[in-house]
Amino acid sequence: MSLPNHGANAHHLYEILHMKMPEKVIDFSENVNPLGPPAFVKERWESYEDLITKYPDPHGEPFLSAAANYHNAHVKNVMVGNGAAEIFASLAKRYENKRAILIHPTFSEYATTLAPYHVYIKEIIAKQGLPLDELFDEIEFAEVIYICRPNNPTGYLAPLEEIIQIATYAKRYKCEVILDEAFLDFIDERESFIPYLNKFPNVIVVRSMTKMYAIPGLRLGYAITSESIVNETRSKMPHWNSNAIATTIGAACLQEEEYRLRAISYAKEMREQFSTFLEKWNCVVLPSRTNFLCFQLPVPTKSSEFFLSLLAKGCVLRHTENFKGLDGKWFRVGMKEKSQMGYLRKEMTAWFEGNLSS
Numbered sequence: 001m002s003l004p005n006h007g008a009n010a011h012h013l014y015e016i017l018h019m020k021m022p023e024k025v026i027d028f029s030e031n032v033n034p035l036g037p038p039a040f041v042k043e044r045w046e047s048y049e050d051l052i053t054k055y056p057d058p059h060g061e062p063f064l065s066a067a068a069n070y071h072n073a074h075v076k077n078v079m080v081g082n083g084a085a086e087i088f089a090s091l092a093k094r095y096e097n098k099r100a101i102l103i104h105p106t107f108s109e110y111a112t113t114l115a116p117y118h119v120y121i122k123e124i125i126a127k128q129g130l131p132l133d134e135l136f137d138e139i140e141f142a143e144v145i146y147i148c149r150p151n152n153p154t155g156y157l158a159p160l161e162e163i164i165q166i167a168t169y170a171k172r173y174k175c176e177v178i179l180d181e182a183f184l185d186f187i188d189e190r191e192s193f194i195p196y197l198n199k200f201p202n203v204i205v206v207r208s209m210t211k212m213y214a215i216p217g218l219r220l221g222y223a224i225t226s227e228s229i230v231n232e233t234r235s236k237m238p239h240w241n242s243n244a245i246a247t248t249i250g251a252a253c254l255q256e257e258e259y260r261l262r263a264i265s266y267a268k269e270m271r272e273q274f275s276t277f278l279e280k281w282n283c284v285v286l287p288s289r290t291n292f293l294c295f296q297l298p299v300p301t302k303s304s305e306f307f308l309s310l311l312a313k314g315c316v317l318r319h320t321e322n323f324k325g326l327d328g329k330w331f332r333v334g335m336k337e338k339s340q341m342g343y344l345r346k347e348m349t350a351w352f353e354g355n356l357s358s
């Protein structure tokens, strides 16, 4: 059976599969911080009302300066987007009729945003780690390479030295590197490539505010790169592309150091507990560094059955049928609150007991 593509918006999945949506549904296909937005968002909510009656700043202030400060960068090197998704869509135009490298399995938006621009895509499947030799063979002929770090859906964090090697090689061969750090907040800022950007004008680091701060509905992301790429990309983006509530909340989010540390340690605890549970049932677990993880059943032939059975119980996992290189044999699970993770483990245990002979 082929399962429909999805990621968040669980009700669509039930609709397409003609399944009755249970009253209690937990969407583990979504990867945002389960602790919810920082407390100040609720506390200051009424103060945001005034922002609705004015046009927002066209460059995304106050968030633009806050993001530049946070990364010790210049505002000229930062562009604000209506989510990282808008940044990818805007960057894709740069590569019209050119050649791009995608390393699978990875986030589907890279291919989706390139599709309207007749970009030739060289697809490379990574088995374990980044296939450096294969990448070096291709970079010479490509205009851009996309790297997701940590990778969605595997959670794999490629070593920073390898990214520096790729960026160096790409610079020599006039290839741009789009480095998606949407989930890096869950690791450590010292892992970011941003401090190296001054040596690599060919690298564009894309960041999202959605994941760590649990604000996907607000839409806020940004990119840091050379001034010329910022100017060229911004000139093709819509005026007032980011809204005033998002940029005001986003600027304050960046000051939430304690909140971030709490989220990092919470995600780690949930991930470790869930990995231990999966390994006890002989599942194969990929080593993730962020707030989701990928696993395979000990009997991958039962993957669809397992997925549908959990859906019926209100647990929505992310299947991987449309992720090249994973081909439906793996599941991605976003870390949630303790009680929700407990509910998932309970339902999975029931399925395992009934379907896996010991």
Ligand SMILES: Cc1ncc(COP(=O)(O)O)c(C=O)c1O
Binding pocket: 082, 083, 084, 085, 086, 107, 148, 152, 180, 182, 183, 207, 208, 209, 210, 216, 220, 221
């Ligand atoms: C790896 C990755 N990058 C970027 C995004 C887009 O983030 P945003 O919500 O900021 O558009 C996502 C969303 O799922 C993602 O998984």
